[in-house]
Amino acid sequence: MADPPARPVKGRRSKVEGGSARAADRGLHATPPGPLGGSHARPDASAKVAGLTRYVGDLALPGMLHAALATSRVASARIRSLDTRAALAVPDVVAVLTAADVPGQNSIGAVFGDQPLLVTDRVRMVGDRLALVAARTPEAAWIAARAVRADLEAIPGVHDPVAALDEGSPTVHDGGNLFRTLRVVKGKIDSRRSKATVIVEAEYHVGGQDHAYLEPQGCLAIPEGRDRLTIVASCQCPFYIQHAVAKVLGLPLAAVRVEQAPTGGGFGGKEDYPSEPAACAALLAWHTGRPVRLLFHRELDLQVTTKRHAMVVRHRWGADAKGKLQFAEVETFMDAGAYAGLSTVVAERANVSCIGPYAVPAVDVKTHVVYTNNLFGGAYRGFGAPQVTWAAEATIDKLARELGLDPLEMRRRNALDGMARTLCTGQKLVGPVLAREVLESATRMADWDAFRASRPQGSDRLRYGMGISLVLYGCNLHWGGQQLDRSSAVVILQPDGSVIVRVGLTDMGQGNLTAAQTIAAQALGVAPAAVQVWQPDTTTVGDSGPTVASRGSQMSGMAILDAVARLRTRLDPVAAELLGCAAEEVELGGGFATVRGQADRRVTVATVAAEMASRRLECIATGWYRTTPREFDSETGQGDPYEFYAMACHVARVAVDPELGLVTVEEVSAAHDVGRTIHRQALEGQIQGGIVQAMGWGVTEALHLRDGVLVNPNFTDYIIPTAADAPNINIAVLESDGPGGPYGAKGIGEPAFIPTAAAIRNAVCDALGLEIDTLPLTPPTVVAALGDRHPLAWVLEKSR
Amino acid sequence: MDLPVQDVLRPRSLREALRVLADHPGARPVAGGTDLVVQLRDGRRQAELLVDLSRVGLDGITETDRGIAIGAGTTMDVIATHRAVRTHFPALATAASQVGAWPIQCRATLGGNLANASPAADTAPALLVAGAAVTVASARGQSQLPLEELFVGPGRTSLRSNELIVSVLLPVSRTGAGRRLVERFVKVGPRREQIISVVCMAGRVVVAADGRLELVRLAFGSVAPTPVRARATERLLERRVLDDRLRQEALGVVQEDVKPIDDVRAPASYRRLAVATLLDRFLAEVARG
Numbered sequence A: 001m002a003d004p005p006a007r008p009v010k011g012r013r014s015k016v017e018g019g020s021a022r023a024a025d026r027g028l029h030a031t032p033p034g035p036l037g038g039s040h041a042r043p044d045a046s047a048k049v050a051g052l053t054r055y056v057g058d059l060a061l062p063g064m065l066h067a068a069l070a071t072s073r074v075a076s077a078r079i080r081s082l083d084t085r086a087a088l089a090v091p092d093v094v095a096v097l098t099a100a101d102v103p104g105q106n107s108i109g110a111v112f113g114d115q116p117l118l119v120t121d122r123v124r125m126v127g128d129r130l131a132l133v134a135a136r137t138p139e140a141a142w143i144a145a146r147a148v149r150a151d152l153e154a155i156p157g158v159h160d161p162v163a164a165l166d167e168g169s170p171t172v173h174d175g176g177n178l179f180r181t182l183r184v185v186k187g188k189i190d191s192r193r194s195k196a197t198v199i200v201e202a203e204y205h206v207g208g209q210d211h212a213y214l215e216p217q218g219c220l221a222i223p224e225g226r227d228r229l230t231i232v233a234s235c236q237c238p239f240y241i242q243h244a245v246a247k248v249l250g251l252p253l254a255a256v257r258v259e260q261a262p263t264g265g266g267f268g269g270k271e272d273y274p275s276e277p278a279a280c281a282a283l284l285a286w287h288t289g290r291p292v293r294l295l296f297h298r299e300l301d302l303q304v305t306t307k308r309h310a311m312v313v314r315h316r317w318g319a320d321a322k323g324k325l326q327f328a329e330v331e332t333f334m335d336a337g338a339y340a341g342l343s344t345v346v347a348e349r350a351n352v353s354c355i356g357p358y359a360v361p362a363v364d365v366k367t368h369v370v371y372t373n374n375l376f377g378g379a380y381r382g383f384g385a386p387q388v389t390w391a392a393e394a395t396i397d398k399l400a401r402e403l404g405l406d407p408l409e410m411r412r413r414n415a416l417d418g419m420a421r422t423l424c425t426g427q428k429l430v431g432p433v434l435a436r437e438v439l440e441s442a443t444r445m446a447d448w449d450a451f452r453a454s455r456p457q458g459s460d461r462l463r464y465g466m467g468i469s470l471v472l473y474g475c476n477l478h479w480g481g482q483q484l485d486r487s488s489a490v491v492i493l494q495p496d497g498s499v500i501v502r503v504g505l506t507d508m509g510q511g512n513l514t515a516a517q518t519i520a521a522q523a524l525g526v527a528p529a530a531v532q533v534w535q536p537d538t539t540t541v542g543d544s545g546p547t548v549a550s551r552g553s554q555m556s557g558m559a560i561l562d563a564v565a566r567l568r569t570r571l572d573p574v575a576a577e578l579l580g581c582a583a584e585e586v587e588l589g590g591g592f593a594t595v596r597g598q599a600d601r602r603v604t605v606a607t608v609a610a611e612m613a614s615r616r617l618e619c620i621a622t623g624w625y626r627t628t629p630r631e632f633d634s635e636t637g638q639g640d641p642y643e644f645y646a647m648a649c650h651v652a653r654v655a656v657d658p659e660l661g662l663v664t665v666e667e668v669s670a671a672h673d674v675g676r677t678i679h680r681q682a683l684e685g686q687i688q689g690g691i692v693q694a695m696g697w698g699v700t701e702a703l704h705l706r707d708g709v710l711v712n713p714n715f716t717d718y719i720i721p722t723a724a725d726a727p728n729i730n731i732a733v734l735e736s737d738g739p740g741g742p743y744g745a746k747g748i749g750e751p752a753f754i755p756t757a758a759a760i761r762n763a764v765c766d767a768l769g770l771e772i773d774t775l776p777l778t779p780p781t782v783v784a785a786l787g788d789r790h791p792l793a794w795v796l797e798k799s800r
Numbered sequence B: 001m002d003l004p005v006q007d008v009l010r011p012r013s014l015r016e017a018l019r020v021l022a023d024h025p026g027a028r029p030v031a032g033g034t035d036l037v038v039q040l041r042d043g044r045r046q047a048e049l050l051v052d053l054s055r056v057g058l059d060g061i062t063e064t065d066r067g068i069a070i071g072a073g074t075t076m077d078v079i080a081t082h083r084a085v086r087t088h089f090p091a092l093a094t095a096a097s098q099v100g101a102w103p104i105q106c107r108a109t110l111g112g113n114l115a116n117a118s119p120a121a122d123t124a125p126a127l128l129v130a131g132a133a134v135t136v137a138s139a140r141g142q143s144q145l146p147l148e149e150l151f152v153g154p155g156r157t158s159l160r161s162n163e164l165i166v167s168v169l170l171p172v173s174r175t176g177a178g179r180r181l182v183e184r185f186v187k188v189g190p191r192r193e194q195i196i197s198v199v200c201m202a203g204r205v206v207v208a209a210d211g212r213l214e215l216v217r218l219a220f221g222s223v224a225p226t227p228v229r230a231r232a233t234e235r236l237l238e239r240r241v242l243d244d245r246l247r248q249e250a251l252g253v254v255q256e257d258v259k260p261i262d263d264v265r266a267p268a269s270y271r272r273l274a275v276a277t278l279l280d281r282f283l284a285e286v287a288r289g
Helices: A045-049 A085-089 A138-147 A189-193 A238-249 A275-288 A298-304 A343-353 A385-403 A407-412 A435-445 A448-453 A479-484 A512-524 A552-579 A605-614 A680-700 A756-768 A779-789 A794-799 B014-023 B036-041 B076-081 B083-088 B090-096 B110-115 B123-130 B231-237 B244-257 B268-288
Strands: A065-071 A077-083 A093-097 A129-135 A149-154 A178-186 A198-206 A218-224 A228-233 A256-260 A292-295 A311-319 A325-337 A362-371 A463-474 A486-493 A499-503 A531-534 A586-589 A592-595 A598-604 A620-626 A645-657 A662-675 A728-735 B007-009 B027-030 B049-052 B061-064 B067-071 B133-138 B141-146 B151-153 B164-171 B180-188 B199-207 B213-221
Touching (some): A065 A138, A065 A298, A077 A129, A085 A093, A093 A138, A093 A275, A129 A138, A129 A275, A189 A325, A189 A362, A198 A385, A218 A275, A228 A238, A238 A256, A238 A275, A275 A292, A311 A385, A325 A343, A325 A385, A343 A362, A385 A407, A385 A680, A385 A756, A407 A435, A407 A463, A435 A448, A435 A463, A435 A645, A435 A662, A435 A728, A448 A463, A463 A756, A486 A512, A486 A552, A499 A512, A499 A552, A512 A531, A512 A552, A552 A586, A552 A592, A552 A598, A552 A605, A552 A620, A592 A605, A598 A605, A662 A779, A680 A756, A779 B268, A794 B244, A794 B268, B014 B027, B014 B049, B027 B036, B061 B083, B067 B083, B067 B110, B076 B083, B076 B090, B076 B110, B090 B180, B090 B199, B110 B164, B123 B180, B123 B199, B123 B213, B180 B268, B213 B231, B213 B244, B213 B268, B231 B244
Parallel strands (some): A065 A292, A228 A256, A662 A728, B007 B049, B027 B049
Antiparallel strands (some): A065 A129, A077 A149, A178 A362, A218 A228, A218 A292, A463 A645, A486 A499, A486 A620, A586 A592, A592 A598, A645 A662, B061 B067, B067 B164, B180 B199
């Protein structure tokens, strides 16, 4: 019978390399004693574990109304008429609003103006909003939403991003389905093609993914007449919501206050999308004058919110006889869904990621952002990079197989390093380039050579395989978004020595509160427990851009360090006076202000704080940070798209049951170039979570669409991994001093996700000795790939 | 929660429950509710009135000289760990331990799993190979029917609206000297736990001392409108000595016993291959002894 695959011999306990391991001979700058790099208890943990955290769904106000959405259940139609009378007649219903009730602009697009908040003449996707309802009970609100009558005339839809570009295809918007094409053009393909002895052509079909955050979308709008209002939202980007609501209501930005509620997961799904429910709740609150709460149920959330973009990626790559890459041509069709959303921004990251951290002399990349009537493509951890990485790493393995090279050796021959520092965009990397180091570290943890030399022979029917994925990650925002790439912090020193910190970046479970607390405590020389970081609120800090692109800790941290530096212009002189030294000699660490080089001359930070208070000195400081301005040519994709980069390598070991098509990911070894560790446990948590989430995307999570309708909008049939599926995970953390954020830290949230699925794909193909170019690798996909090689394929003949 | 249900009644006895069902044709019994509540919410089932069976006392497992009787209200966690069930019907114990998540197993009942009539119900194939009979009650009295006669189609049973499943009887027979009983349940799905079966199979075989298969019962889930016995395959194998050739033949014949469809969980072709694979592995285990 189907025995469970053997557990790894090493047992469940994961190896962890590099507790303080650093890249060789790159001695890190020393920091004073403090919490940096440690694992103190995260500040929000105990309340969350005990169920005491108050999420939006736990908040209620007297007189609060409940909102519901009347949404389209078809993907493409013309709206003949809309009748809200039956909905208004439902008992307990207070308001039913349509596009005519929008006082400002009926437009909600994050970047472009192609998406209405409420549709008027045309339905372009399932979930397009026809009307909004507010009622005294949630039951009444949803019953009324279903009672909104829309007379819809179905019109042909577009459901394939490649076919959408055919002549004569129905169009989603006037002006055609090709929204944009983004390019990267470097070197001369033709002259390099003649140098290639092997050329691989492939077409990859890479599926989308739902964020599957624990807490569905939700927000609460609290009006103060029609002049101003507060939004409390489960979100990543309060400043996006602020802008969106101000536009819809026609209010000044200062009249819209957005407070981030404790947020139960985001992964990109609470970047762009929450502006939509927030604008709905705000509009209902503005009209009714009462607080309005809107909570999505899971089926609605799965059906209508943004998804990771499905992509079709075409490759033609060539390498010479020694395995050196000569050229890479990439043409990608991104299924944007019905509105542009953030798709062009996702395409920007995809373009920089699609060649990987490899030195390739000639590159030609075309990424088409294509309108369809499918699910709405949006931000999702990795932001376009996982899809193109999946394709790139598959092609690297195919080239290696053609050349008879070990996949590890193939990567060694092409990886960027201290000598080859030029990306496909022509950008020259600054500082240590650790692609080779992460590659060697991950393969060493995985025992790559030993596995290849004596592959485990399943005593049963299992086949084992191992695969590598090596990635380049551009930190912070792309050049295209650099006007958003700044951040704000406020630090308030209390008379008892405790500290209030406010930052403009959010914690959605990833640990930004922990990181900000660690950095503030380190900089002020106090214990982490003395620092309270409060949820962001648009009225307490300046616009800090979105909490995306793995920039939370970096951008929070840099602004905090700036604020602390400004606070110290007042704190240090007081400390110096108490210590009897010069202000320049004051050092903060371990809870004390000390005289540099004389640790025994010390006074507690709390004493200094009390002294500052007694002198009525300003105890509040603001901080600000901007990334370095860069040059980039968006026509050719050449220039400096990102400020600096991180490398990551994952190696996956899988056991495949070929007859049933079951893939078990037994172990993932992950090596990450992190710059500097802020909080060790949070860092490892991000890596572990990224791996498991990416495994779900790569193996089991399939979004099944029929005419643009998601037919599996539930966790019964949209299969996310459980703890039982989690592989053994080995982690190596490589620290170095180079360009980076606070103390040299680089983001980890997305690099933790991007390589995994590609490594799993390569491991499965290694195990089976065939190529599978469709993601996810569900059992039917694996069995279909085996075709006639399935040992029992003959039974299908029997049944015909 | 936004459930289109007018009222919930909570009878304190079986008699009272049966009377309520007789009086209200639009009523629907609810036990653990793990399937029904989801279906009511997304509109797959309608019920104006729910009759909560949790206080009726239908839970419990009793061993009699006729066999093991499992009350319809017995939850999966109890079945999975019951000593006599594990001894005599290991396939059922395994199936019960793989229904949904642990919290689901602590609520979901055997009667509910059967009345819901999902083609993918994990306990059904295990009960089919056990030769289970279902005791059905109405205000007029009780009757018994073989489990196979309960299932009519996806989500549909032969129960009338005034009838309740009260228990399931599993006849216990002695295997006898020199004979060997092999009973297994296995399910296939893309995740290790908390998964609806893409295909599941239960097998119960008694091998005589001379190697002949004395009793062969095979049942599959998720491969037809109802859970099904693989009758043609059983007939092929009964009273034969299992060798490689016969095993191969069985993998072909079993394709006549199943009628899988393409759906969101898998295409029919995958299910056919999985049926063959599960049967092949089960028969290999039987042959190994």
